[in-house]
Amino acid sequence: MNILSIGSQGGWTIAIVGYFIVFLALVLLVVVFVNLPKLLHLNLRKKLVREGRPCAEVDDLNVxxxxxxxxxxxxxxxxxxxxxxxxxxxxxxxxxxxxxxxSSKIYGVMNQPR
Structure with a gap:
């Protein structure tokens, strides 16, 4: 099957799939950026517990x-x-x-073959 013979049906399919991929990527980025501070906070809490310091210090780090x-x-x-x-x-x-x-172009213009 040739791509050109798909017609308008294939165009709509490609457009819908393209929009779906873009919106899926945007949703994924939102989820990552919303949860990234929580993951960093959790990692810092684990590190403080390992060092034997209280986790209350983590809350003092928020400015x-x-x-x-x-x-x-x-x-x-x-x-x-x-x-x-x-x-x-x-x-x-x-x-x-x-x-x-x-660098002179005049010689190329003036010297034409006979």
């Missing part, structure tokens, strides 16, 4: 969003000050090319 934003802004400002101040002046120098017959 509020506004505190995270303040820390991120402080780090950004700190690392931005490390760079030296630039003059923001761009200098463009014109480069002169020496004439070369190898």
């Amino acid at each position: 509020e969003a506004n505190v995270n934003a303040a820390i991120a802004m402080a780090l950004y400002m700190h690392f931005d000050q490390i760079h030296d101040e630039e003059s923001n002046i761009i200098t463009i120098k014109k480069v002169t090319k020496n004439y070369s017959p190898w």
